[in-house]
Amino acid sequence: MEIRHLRCFLAVADELHFGRAAARLHMTQPPLSQQVRSLERELGTRLFERSSRRVALTAAGEALLAPARRILDEEAVASRVVDAARVGQVGRVRIGFAGTTAYGVLPTLRRRVAREFPGIEMVLHSQVYSEAAAGLVQDGELEFGFVSLPVRPALDWLPxxxxxxxxxxxxxxxxxxxxxxxxxxxxxxxxxxxxxxxGSAVRDLVMRACHDAGFTPDVVQESPDPFSLLTMVAADVGVALVLESAGRVQLDQVVIRPLRDDVQLAVGLAWSRPAVSPAVLTVLDVARRTFPVAAGTP
Incomplete structure (x- = not known):
């Protein structure tokens, strides 16, 4: 049973007139009649009672109406979904992130993508540090990763x-x-x-800054996320050098002070050149329109 047969059947069933049904389908009447007869042969029963004066549905034709409409509706939905995927309006995008920079940027990006392109599913993988994120993106395990810049040559990136x-x-x-x-x-x-x-870029930056100041920091404990790290500071386990966005984590027993030296870390979104899908391009377009630092980046 072919979609074109069902489309012809429904046109005749709606019009109860082969001539008007043919005009509706932008075809002549003989091919339309052939399509209907072909469907009847396949089903082994007549779908219409025909006479020189009228066309009427048989009991079998009446029974076929609802299933035929459902099939054509589902075919239309499938067609729309495929078209949407082709232009990047639907798809699945996996993003690896860690740290407070992503906490500030990622919610804004995800909310805007969800609002403008609800057919794109963004799957978020937490505690994926910069170097690990770059590797997973390069290996095709993630579509995007939040990374420190510059990033490895095999990847493209957006600041x-x-x-x-x-x-x-x-x-x-x-x-x-x-x-x-x-x-x-x-x-x-x-x-x-x-x-x-x-593979924490912040850890590497802290070590370099301390080495430049003439000493190697005595790291007595490690923590996988900013909240736990600052909890250790609050507990007087030690001091920490963190990104300024960590100030969003409010703890009563922690005091944040600026450094005299300006030690910076550029952060961006990385993706793999060979693995760019329409959905990835759509998310990139949203990111470029959302974040001022990214504006005008090729």
Whole structure:
């Protein structure tokens, strides 16, 4: 049973006139009659009673009406879905992220994509640090990853924001009321930091900043996420250098102070060149329109 046969059957059933049904389908009457007869042969029964004066549905024709309409409706839905996928209006996009930068950017991006393109499903994978995210994107396990910039040559990237390091101190710390903290003043402190083995760009940036200041930080404990890290600071386990967006995590026993030196981290969205789907391009377009730093980026 073919879709074209059902389309012809329904046109005749609606009009109860082969001539008007043929005109509605933009075809001549003989081919229409052939299509209906072909369907009747396939089903082994007559669907219409025909005479020189009238056309009427048989009992079998009446029974076929509802299923035929459902089939054509589903065919129309399938066609629309395929068209939407082709132009990037539907699809599944996986995004890896970690840290407070993503917490600030990702909700805005996801909400706008959901509002403008509800057929695109964004699947979010948390605690995927920058280097790990880049690897998963390159391997095709993720469509996007939040990464520090610049990123590995095999990937394309879109800059989203620039963050600065700040100092997180336990309340009552000797430096908690300072206007600025010089990194050299932290040389004798115990630190809490993101895990060394997880590919954290913030961890790498902190280590470089301390080395540039002439010391290696004494990391006494590690934490996989900003909230846990700042909880350790509040508990006086140690101090931490974190991105300024970590200030969104409000803890009463933590004081955030700017650094005297301007230590920056550029953050962007990375994707793999060979694996760009229409849905990925759609999300990229939304990102470019949403974040000022990305505006005008080729």
């Amino acid at each position: 989203l924001t620039v963050e600065r390091l700040v100092c997180a101190l336990p309340a009552g710390h000797r430096l908690s009321e300072a206007d600025h903290v010089d990194i050299t003043e932290l040389a004798a402190e115990e630190f809490v930091a993101f895990p060394h083995a997880r």
